[in-house]
Amino acid sequence: MFIFVLQTIWLYIGELAGKDLDAEVILKFLLYFSPKLVPLVLPLTILLTSIMTFGSFAENYEFAAMKSSGISLGRAMRSLTVFIVFISFVAFFFANNVIPAAEFKSINLRKNIAQLKPAMAISEGIFNDIGTFNIKVEDKTGENDQYLTDVIIHQKKQTGGNTTVIKAKEGELVGSTESDVLSLILKEGNYYDEIKPSDYDKRKNKPFTKSYFDEYVINIDLSDFNNVNLEDESYSSTHGMLKISELDESIDSFSVSYNNRMAEFKESMYNRTGVKTMKINYKAKDTVVAFDEGLLSYYDTYDGAQIANLALGTVNSALAHLGMKKQEFKRNVQQVNKFEIALHEKYALSIACIVLFFVGAPLGAIIRKGGIGLPIVVAILLFLTYHFIGIFAKNSAEDGSVPAFVATWLSTFIMLPLGIYLTYRATTDQGLFVFDNILEPFKKLFKKAGLFKDKSKTE
Structure with missing residues (x-):
């Protein structure tokens, strides 16, 4: 969970940095985003811990002691199976109630943070939506990044469209982070404004006016942005x-x-x-x-x-x-x-917990390795396979290439036969693979060709 939370911080660091947010808002942001990580973390956790636990039992000959006492592997797994079924019910309740509420909170908080102090959020190389302007700068310099180079500004119209474009070689931001007005002083630039003639035939030529300026000042009103209510929850459409x-x-x-x-x-x-x-x-x-x-x-x-x-x-x-x-x-x-897809994911999470347990527990008993070594490698490889199959299937389902039901359940359906196979191999005291069945046809072929001698006959 800690690893995935760190990944979330790096993913949204651009939305948090430079907004003068206090620690309470950042912690609230992470708290609201954490429940959405459970569908990733919980299946991986169950898979990893089941491999580590049962691998440790097998490595320390605990299963040998159990079998000598008449306790089979199935009986040893019984109590944990009941616990995992309980966890799957909790996961279903969590996916149906907690995650939607956290999604509602997180998206609204993220939307409000995006509007907070836009004067400090002019990123380089991209257009930044600030008030009635879209501003793009190539580079920012200075102690407070107040000096801008290669400024391009698209001014929005109330009727829609960006018919006014301002380009300048240099610019300077003047004001403070607490001010409701941000002054942008542009130097050595041009002002372009498209003209729409009343004659529709002349509009095909796309006429415009162009003017040059040595210095041009734009005052941006930030009063609507600096008074952002971070508790606003007006967005509810996902x-x-x-x-x-x-x-x-x-x-x-x-x-x-x-x-x-x-x-x-x-x-x-x-x-x-x-x-x-x-x-x-x-x-x-x-x-x-x-x-x-x-x-x-x-x-x-x-x-x-x-x-x-x-x-x-x-x-x-x-x-x-x-x-x-x-x-x-x-x-x-x-x-x-x-x-x-969102509907089926709520059911798939609970079933995946049970399926991955029956993959990890017998696999740990077979490989006989516990602790933090081989089990982590095996668990991550299995989980990545499970996870990427699910991602590719869901992406295909969005455009209708694959039915939503099949896409959501595909990774679980693939893991289910593997869990049945491993459980059967573990409960019957067989290894992961029976190499004798694979090598036996080759041995017979070599015997017929005279390339393989039977040791018992030689002795």
Whole structure:
């Protein structure tokens, strides 16, 4: 758990650094993110500790003493099996109640921290969203990083879009972290502003105005940002925040909405073809059309060109509409798949705890190594296999390549036969592999070829 918490700190260090946060907020941030690590930590912990415990028993001949007393391996595992089943029920309750609540808290806190003191969060090489400006700087120097080089600013418009661009060779931030106004002094730059003429034909030329300045001052109002309430919990729209009952309801509503939109789209595309209006506008004539000569041959050149252009425009419009709707439906499918994956993950966590126990416990009894050596290596290799299979399957399930149910349970289904096999080998006092069964056909082949001599006959 400590290792994964450290990984979380490094992952979100960019959001925590430079925001003048106190220790209480940082600890609260880690506290809210820690429950989301349990689905990673708990299966690995059960796998590792079961290998270490049973490996230590076998290494110290504890199982030999148990067997001499009439206690089989299955009986020795019975109490721990009951405990692991109890842990799996606790894990299910945790995944269904605690993790969604922690997800809700962590995302809202992260969203609020991102708005806190943006004047101190101008990172190099990327666009930083500050108020009504998107600011990008190539480099920052000075004692407080107040001197900027190669500044690019996109100013947002209330109507949407970034039609105003400001570029400067140098810049300087003037103000304090407690001030509600941040002054940005730009030097040696240009001001570009796009113009939208009333004539739509002239807009194709994309006209703009350009002006040069030696010094230009921008005052950024930070009053709305510095007064951020870190306890605000207005954001609640992700699948990780929902319980099983809420996920079921969301999946049903999204599915119904998706089917309705798909039906409306089919009707719309059918209407675009003009088939419905064909019977109204079409009147039967005595003229017999030879389709091999083409329909346009029965019209003069001008009318034929008009008909062809109209048909081509209709087809291109339908294709553009189809492409746009295709992307929209793809996003809808991904959203539904994410909700289904989140639903099955809550069940998969509890079952994975039981399956990995029956992989680790017999494996430790077979390899007969306890402590912190070989068991850690074996446990990490098995867990990485389990974890990466799950990640690849879930990524494939988001775009619909794999069903959400299969993707979520795939890694557990793969580990289940391994657990059954290892449990059978351990309870029947057999090794991990029976090499004699593999080598016996080769021995017989060598005997026939005269390359292998039987030692018993030689003696």
